[in-house]
Amino acid sequence: MKFLRLLLLLLVFQVQAQQGGMWIPSLLKGMNETEMKNLGMKISAEDIYSVNKSSLKDAVPHFDGGCTAEVISDKGLILTNHHCGYDNIQSHSTVEKDYLTNGFWAYKMEEELPNKDLFVTFIIRIDDVTEKILAGVASLTSEADKQKRIKDNIAELSKTSPKESWQENSIKTFYDGNQYILFVTETFRDVRLVGAPPSSIGKFGSDTDNWVWPRHTGDFSLFRIYADKNNRPAAYSSDNVPYKPKYFFPISIQGLKENDFTMVLGFPGTTREYLPAVAVEQIVNTLNPAKIEVRDATLKVQNEFMRKDKAIKIQYAAKNSSISNAWKKWIGESKGLKKANAVEAKKQFEADFQKKVIAAGKQAEYGNLLADFEKNYTEINDYALARDVFTEVALRNTEILNLGYKLYQLEQIYNTRGEQSFNDRRNNLINGLGDFYKDYNTNIDQKVFEKTIEIYAKTYPKQFLPSTFENVNIVNLSNEIFTQSQLVTYEKVKVLLSGDSKTVLENLNKDKGFQLVKVMADNYLKTVLPKYDEINLRITATQRTYMKAILELSKKSDRIFPDANSTFRVTYGKIKGYKPNDGVIYEPFTYLDGVIEKYIPGDYEFDVPQKLIDLYNAKDYGNYGVKSKMPVAFIATNHTTGGNSGSPALDANGNLIGLNFDRVWEGTMSDIFYSPEICRNIMVDIRYVLFVIDKFAGADNLIKEMKIVAPKKK
Ligand code: ARG
Numbered sequence: 001m002k003f004l005r006l007l008l009l010l011l012v013f014q015v016q017a018q019q020g021g022m023w024i025p026s027l028l029k030g031m032n033e034t035e036m037k038n039l040g041m042k043i044s045a046e047d048i049y050s051v052n053k054s055s056l057k058d059a060v061p062h063f064d065g066g067c068t069a070e071v072i073s074d075k076g077l078i079l080t081n082h083h084c085g086y087d088n089i090q091s092h093s094t095v096e097k098d099y100l101t102n103g104f105w106a107y108k109m110e111e112e113l114p115n116k117d118l119f120v121t122f123i124i125r126i127d128d129v130t131e132k133i134l135a136g137v138a139s140l141t142s143e144a145d146k147q148k149r150i151k152d153n154i155a156e157l158s159k160t161s162p163k164e165s166w167q168e169n170s171i172k173t174f175y176d177g178n179q180y181i182l183f184v185t186e187t188f189r190d191v192r193l194v195g196a197p198p199s200s201i202g203k204f205g206s207d208t209d210n211w212v213w214p215r216h217t218g219d220f221s222l223f224r225i226y227a228d229k230n231n232r233p234a235a236y237s238s239d240n241v242p243y244k245p246k247y248f249f250p251i252s253i254q255g256l257k258e259n260d261f262t263m264v265l266g267f268p269g270t271t272r273e274y275l276p277a278v279a280v281e282q283i284v285n286t287l288n289p290a291k292i293e294v295r296d297a298t299l300k301v302q303n304e305f306m307r308k309d310k311a312i313k314i315q316y317a318a319k320n321s322s323i324s325n326a327w328k329k330w331i332g333e334s335k336g337l338k339k340a341n342a343v344e345a346k347k348q349f350e351a352d353f354q355k356k357v358i359a360a361g362k363q364a365e366y367g368n369l370l371a372d373f374e375k376n377y378t379e380i381n382d383y384a385l386a387r388d389v390f391t392e393v394a395l396r397n398t399e400i401l402n403l404g405y406k407l408y409q410l411e412q413i414y415n416t417r418g419e420q421s422f423n424d425r426r427n428n429l430i431n432g433l434g435d436f437y438k439d440y441n442t443n444i445d446q447k448v449f450e451k452t453i454e455i456y457a458k459t460y461p462k463q464f465l466p467s468t469f470e471n472v473n474i475v476n477l478s479n480e481i482f483t484q485s486q487l488v489t490y491e492k493v494k495v496l497l498s499g500d501s502k503t504v505l506e507n508l509n510k511d512k513g514f515q516l517v518k519v520m521a522d523n524y525l526k527t528v529l530p531k532y533d534e535i536n537l538r539i540t541a542t543q544r545t546y547m548k549a550i551l552e553l554s555k556k557s558d559r560i561f562p563d564a565n566s567t568f569r570v571t572y573g574k575i576k577g578y579k580p581n582d583g584v585i586y587e588p589f590t591y592l593d594g595v596i597e598k599y600i601p602g603d604y605e606f607d608v609p610q611k612l613i614d615l616y617n618a619k620d621y622g623n624y625g626v627k628s629k630m631p632v633a634f635i636a637t638n639h640t641t642g643g644n645s646g647s648p649a650l651d652a653n654g655n656l657i658g659l660n661f662d663r664v665w666e667g668t669m670s671d672i673f674y675s676p677e678i679c680r681n682i683m684v685d686i687r688y689v690l691f692v693i694d695k696f697a698g699a700d701n702l703i704k705e706m707k708i709v710a711p712k713k714k
Pocket residue numbers: 083206207210211321322325642645661662663
């Protein structure tokens with residue numbers, strides 16, 4: 001018995017040790033394929049990525065540059081998250097036809113809605129071009145020269161590498177400059193909105209539930225790709241026809257259990273898994289706390305106003321969501337890094353690394369790397385803090401300062417590029433500002449200004465702080481700006497921006513708001529940024545050598561995967577619950593029952609549509625329920641990050657079982673330090689998606705297009 005338990009423990013340990021990582025689909029053969037098969041995968045690496053036949057990769061486009069989608073019919077129908085389609089759903093919404101609130105469904109193709117600027121990109125081919133990109137680099141001595149040569153090589157090869165006329169080449173670096181990969185891609189720009197549930201399903205739980213498990217959000221929307229008559233990319237035209245994909249996903253409604261194999265294909269944005277301990281310490285102790293403090297202040301002000309006023313709630317919905325999304329992630333990340341002792345673990349890794357360097361006799365090449373990191377991160381600390389505080393306060397949270405910064409850039413453009421560029425930019429600004437003021441509330445911004453300027457004066461490193469902010473009386477400053485600056489209304493700004501360039505610049509420089517931004521921006525751009533860039537260039541060079549050394553001194557079983565960089569990746573794992581805290585265990589599945597438990601009538605986060613309540617009461621789940629329950633979401637050990645939103649979650653046979661849309665709060669540190677114990681990705685169950693399309697929306701026209709793998713009859 002004891003022996004059996006030991007064996008089991010060993011097995012569990014092994015399985016856990018084999019998870020994490022975002023792998024390059026063209027390089028799965030060997031270690032990854034073996035691991036995936038051990039975890040239960042039934043298909044092969046060649047089925048996932050092949051240049052010779054259609055493969056899973058042909059059904060996974062990058063959606064709008066920031067999310068992922070998957071093709072689910074032979075007529076170019078694609079699925080992604082509700083929060084990925086949000087802007088487009090919003091752009092078609094008016095008070096009379098409020099698709100955000102009520103949802104939208106095209107019951108015929110003619111009803112599908114075109115979207116200006118929306119695009120999806122497919123990967124055609126992936127080639128390693130490291131040698132070509134690094135040609136002639138080793139002989140150069142200065143880091144700046146090396147960077148320039150690499151840039152030139154990339155530009156040259158992107159131009160000359162063979163592709164079809166309607167395709168693009170793009171080259172990205174992996175392993176911090178140790179590997180370069182060329183992607184041949186195809187981008188489609190006629191992508192139409194097909195369906196979206198009401199926000200009370202697609203955004204259910206909103207910011208309160210964001211980054212949190214257990215979760216009950218039906219975070220999906222549907223679009224369709226259109227192509228020209230030759231099935232090639234084309235600008236929007238009513239003559240375009242539904243795109244015929246090389247591959248589309250069959251959908252499995254056979255059901256899932258804990259420990260089932262899953263994989264996620266998609267376009268993860270950024271991770272930094274190979275930072276040294278000193279950098280992680282800086283994030284946890286200095287940078288995250290400063291950013292969190294600024295956003296904390298902004299959110300408190302916004303939330304207070306939004307709770308009191310329905311119109312403000314709508315005006316500030318998107319801004320508030322996006323400020324809160326990163327804020328909540330950073331809090332979870334810091335907590336997780338502390339709880340997992342990430343810094344200690346990194347220090348241990350570094351001690352081992354140093355031993356390996358000595359054992360390999362590589363002290364001359366790699367012996368000083370950790371000391372270099374230590375020195376450079378210590379030196380960059382205040383510059384990095386100033387950079388984050390300036391960015392958060394002036395560019396991200398205080399709207400009037402952000403606007404002032406755009407005008408500051410206008411002045412820079414005049415100084416560097418002259419009259420014509422000035423006029424172009426001015427006209428662009430005036431046009432764009434309508435949207436800005438539509439959602440601008442001076443009372444909120446003034447309060448945010450007061451809070452964030454206070455933090456700026458306190459947190460911006462003393463040696464850089466402009467004298468204006470020493471012993472500043474914030475109330476006086478705020479009154480002066482918000483009563484005297486022309487930046488507070490659209491009408492006044494338009495006046496401020498009219499006339500010839502000389503007049504505009506003179507008037508700008510008399511404006512109190514502009515003057516303040518200029519002090520802050522000049523300080524940042526002249527005192528902070530140049531030195532920051534200089535030190536950062538050294539850090540980049542050290543990181544590249546460190547990564548090279550890690551690769552060189554590691555064994556295959558060390559599983560050194562490249563950081564995310566918005567390129568196509570595969571991650572895999574198992575459906576699994578987790579223990580967030582002492583005495584708490586989370587199960588891996590949620591059900592519609594939980595939606596009803598969370599239901600608060602009329603609430604803007606937790607309201608539930610009547611039709612959904614009726615279906616729940618009648619247990620009318622069609623083919624999609626199990627034992628009179630309707631599955632909603634599930635979690636697994638797949639290693640994902642921002643950009644993986646909308647990614648297909650696949651079973652052992654490569655069938656679609658869900659859509660990735662989030663991670664659990666306790667595990668958001670996985671961008672820096674992945675732990676299979678606690679890092680989980682959150683997916684909406686495909687059965688809930690189909691149930692909403694079919695039973696809730698009655699759009700069986702869409703269901704008919706799909707290929708559904710039905711449960712085995714018992
Ligand atoms: N946390 C998810 C992501 O990073 C979902 C964000 C959208 N939802 C929200 N409530 N802001 O994108």
